Amino acid sequence: MKINIEDAIRSIPYYPRAMKYGGDDGLVRLASNENPFPPSQGIINAVLDAVFSITRYPGSELELKQLIGEIYGLGHEQVVLGNGSDEIIEMVLKAARLKGKDRVVITEPAFAYYSIASQVFGYEVVKVPLRDMRTDLEAIKEAIDERTRIIFLNNPLNPTGTIFRDGEFREFLKDLPPDVIVANDEAYAEFAEDKDFPYSMRFIEEYPVLVLRTFSKAYALAGLRIGYCLGEASLISFLERTRQPFSINSVALAASKAALADRDFLRFVLENNRKGKAFYYRAFEELSLDYVSTEANFILVRLGRDAEAITKRLFEEGILVRWMGAYNLPDYIRVTIGKTDENTRFIDALRKILG
Ligand SMILES: Cc1ncc(COP(=O)(O)O)c(C=O)c1O
Numbered sequence: 642m643k644i645n646i647e648d649a650i651r652s653i654p655y656y657p658r659a660m661k662y663g664g665d666d667g668l669v670r671l672a673s674n675e676n677p678f679p680p681s682q683g684i685i686n687a688v689l690d691a692v693f694s695i696t697r698y699p700g701s702e703l704e705l706k707q708l709i710g711e712i713y714g715l716g717h718e719q720v721v722l723g724n725g726s727d728e729i730i731e732m733v734l735k736a737a738r739l740k741g742k743d744r745v746v747i748t749e750p751a752f753a754y755y756s757i758a759s760q761v762f763g764y765e766v767v768k769v770p771l772r773d774m775r776t777d778l779e780a781i782k783e784a785i786d787e788r789t790r791i792i793f794l795n796n797p798l799n800p801t802g803t804i805f806r807d808g809e810f811r812e813f814l815k816d817l818p819p820d821v822i823v824a825n826d827e828a829y830a831e832f833a834e835d836k837d838f839p840y841s842m843r844f845i846e847e848y849p850v851l852v853l854r855t856f857s858k859a860y861a862l863a864g865l866r867i868g869y870c871l872g873e874a875s876l877i878s879f880l881e882r883t884r885q886p887f888s889i890n891s892v893a894l895a896a897s898k899a900a901l902a903d904r905d906f907l908r909f910v911l912e913n914n915r916k917g918k919a920f921y922y923r924a925f926e927e928l929s930l931d932y933v934s935t936e937a938n939f940i941l942v943r944l945g946r947d948a949e950a951i952t953k954r955l956f957e958e959g960i961l962v963r964w965m966g967a968y969n970l971p972d973y974i975r976v977t978i979g980k981t982d983e984n985t986r987f988i989d990a991l992r993k994i995l996g
Contacts, residue, residue, distance in 0.1 A: 653760050657753055657967040669986050671977040672961040674799065674829070674939045676861035678913075678980070681906045684862075684899045691895035699891040708901050709869055713842045718874040721881050724888040726828055726855045726868035727754055729880070733791060733824045733851060733870075734762040736879040742790035742820060748776050750800060750968035752826065755793040764790070774801040774933050774941070778813040785818060795826040796841075797833055800968050800975045802935025806837040814848045822876075823850045828868075829937035831859035831907065832914050838936065845872050851880075856893075858938060859910055860900040865893040914938050917978035924988040928995060939977045941965070948972050951994055958990040 706717035723729035745759040749768035756766045769781045776798055797804045825841050844850045855868035867889055870880060921940050925932045931943040944951050952964040952974055965973040976987060
């Protein structure tokens with residue numbers, strides 16, 4: 642069969658998935674920045690209860706939106722839910738369509754789905770290199786032209802783990818041209834420890850800023866697919882109107898409410914991350930490996946020319962990490978901070994491979 646497909650679609654690369662995912666096969670999974678811990682009992686109970694309602698379409702989202710709103714002192718009408726932040730990225734692109742404004746600005750490297758989704762919805766992607774592994778907000782501002790519609794920022798940045806700080810963000814938002822929307826993806830914000838990490842919800846009334854958050858990382862619900870977006874109420878209403886009617890399933894709705902209620906689990910996860918980070922830093926220093934200090938649950942480590950081969954060797958040892966070739970950083974791997982025993986297994990294997 643021969644069928645015509647537009648070049649803009651034909652040229653889209655596959656999303657770079659981890660080599661293997663899902664299932665419990667004894668692999669140490671440090672490739673996708675997931676939470677290493679099983680769901681808490683409260684979440685398991687909520688999921689089991691919700692199973693009895695799966696014959697019906699999902700119920701109201703209002704309660705979850707109110708719970709999220711309360712955390713940030715916002716109203717439920719300033720919150721929209723998505724099937725992971727991936728769907729929110731799509732909702733922004735859909736709702737923001739405007740004639741003559743067809744450019745999206747992102748960093749290079751950046752999370753792969755910004756560029757894939759932008760191409761799907763007919764936008765042209767402008768990529769702005771990092772400076773010292775950090776988002777170069779000044780260069781991003783300079784890259785804005787009369788066709789720019791959306792800027793996807795990511796803080797902390799995947800794959801480097803670096804951040805831009807509150808003052809820098811405020812400066813960036815000042816004097817942006819009209820009709821430019823800033824989608825600030827904070828998928829890893831819960832892990833950030835820097836006291837100047839921006840409280841970006843503060844800016845949503847004054848500037849066209851949307852803040853994207855997810856239950857996939859700190860809240861350990863990656864497999865259920867749920868995220869949320871905060872913004873000024875009228876802007877949020879357009880995202881709501883362009884979305885699929887039932888993209889959040891009943892089980893995800895129930896589990897995320899339980900997850901928000903379980904502050905002990907979140908504290909435990911963040912403490913584990915702090916300890917794992919310190920352990921990795923020490924180990925990389927002992928191995929004389931350069932790494933980028935991180936504010937997230939993953940670390941970018943420089944292994945040099947053999948980074949891809951070492952990733953393969955690690956896989957043979959049952960350890961999945963991400964080679965950064967697809968991110969244009971072929972000398973690097975990105976490794977998730979896992980549980981203590983997983984971190985130790987990774988470092989032991991790396992030590993063995995490096996001799
Ligand atoms: C920066 C960033 N944004 C968004 C996502 C997607 O998250 P979600 O599971 O909420 O779709 C990821 C996942 O790895 C990510 O790294």
